[in-house]
Amino acid sequence: MAEKLRAAAALLGARSDTPRLDVELLLAHALGLTRGDLLLRQRDLAVPAAFDRLIERRLAGEPVAYITGVRDFWTISLRVTPDVLIPRPDSETLIEAAIEHFGNHAPADVLDLGTGSGALLLAALDQWPMARGLGIDISSGALAVAKENAARLGLSGRAAFRIGDWAEGVRETFDLILVNPPYIARSVALSGDVLHEPEGALFAGAEGLDDYRRIAPQLPHLLRPHGMAAIEIGYDQRESVSALFSAAGLLVEVRRDLAGHDRCLVVRKPVLR
Structure with a gap:
């Protein structure tokens, strides 16, 4: 096996x-381990015949997460398909920022805009067992994948999902809002695994800012006074x-994320005195 x-x-x-x-992830998948x-x-263990086909798919550029159908994120394991972005460790920065903000307290209601696989919402609900959440x-x-993940993790009773265009029509307010929108400029040439991911979850106009422009004016009406929003950004989009x-x-x-790149904006309402 080692030589193989x-x-x-x-x-x-x-x-x-x-x-x-x-290779290790693909072989484990082929063996059901x-x-x-x-x-x-x-x-x-012996290498099963199916392993060679998995390697061929990877050589053709297909991401490992789509081949195995699974990706770990924060404290949870998620089902992923080509309908959703593959959750990345960089996005865990948003959960870390929320933990820092709430400290010994916990958000009661969580909103995840652009929920995709449900990664951010379900990680938050796993982190705070009394919280409830809405993914849009x-x-x-993508919503079908998110609902499946909630069911697999035993979180369906606390996680609701809704089809929608960002927060249009949302009347509720939330303690914690999580947002990982498309933020790549249309002119950027992509390569590698990302070529297999859904374009609608990647590109956001000429400057990569189109979706932020829509989300920003919505947040003041959604965010509770002592709550916060954690919003993912590209490494060069801070300003x-x-x-x-x-x-x-x-x-x-x-x-900043673990690589030292600007990755998450922590957004709050001003405190009224």
């Missing part, structure tokens, strides 16, 4: 930045996106 893994990793070296990890179980038991997405395919939310009368701070 090395050979497969060598094949993937030109396609992936993490060839060994990819977790990666941890595979690493513990690999001396006793314009894609019916441009902050200006949009500041113009809506909101206070804005930035949080």
Whole structure:
């Protein structure tokens, strides 16, 4: 098995930045095991015939998460399909910012705009067991995935999902709002795994700001006085996106991801005295 893994990793070296990890995840999937179980038991296991086909799919550029149908995020494991973006560790910065904001308290009501797989909403509900949440997405395919994930995680009783165009028509208010909108400029040439992800969840006009421009004026009516919104941004969008939310009368701070890139805007209402 070890020789087979090395050979497969060598094949993937030109396609992936993490060839060994990819190989281990694909083999674990072919065997119906977790990666941890595979690493513990690999001396006793044989490589199944299905593994070669999985490697071929990866060599063709298909992301590992779409091949296996699973992606870990924060404390949860999510079902993913080509209808949704693949959740990324960078987005966990939004959950970290919310934990810092609420401290020993907890949000009672959570809104996730552009919920996709439900990653942010379901991670928040797992973090705060008494919270309830609403996930909104314009894609019916994405909502189907999010609902399935809520059911798999036993969170359907606390997570509702609604088709919608950002927050249009939403009348409720929330303690915590999570937003990971499209923010790539249309002129940017993409490569790698992202080429397989839904374009509507990636691109946002000529400057990558179209959706922020729509969301910013909606937030003051949705956010409770002591609540916060955590909004993902591109690494070079701190000033441009902050200006949009500041113009809506909101206070804005930035949080960086593990790589040190600007990644999350923490948005709050001014405190009235």
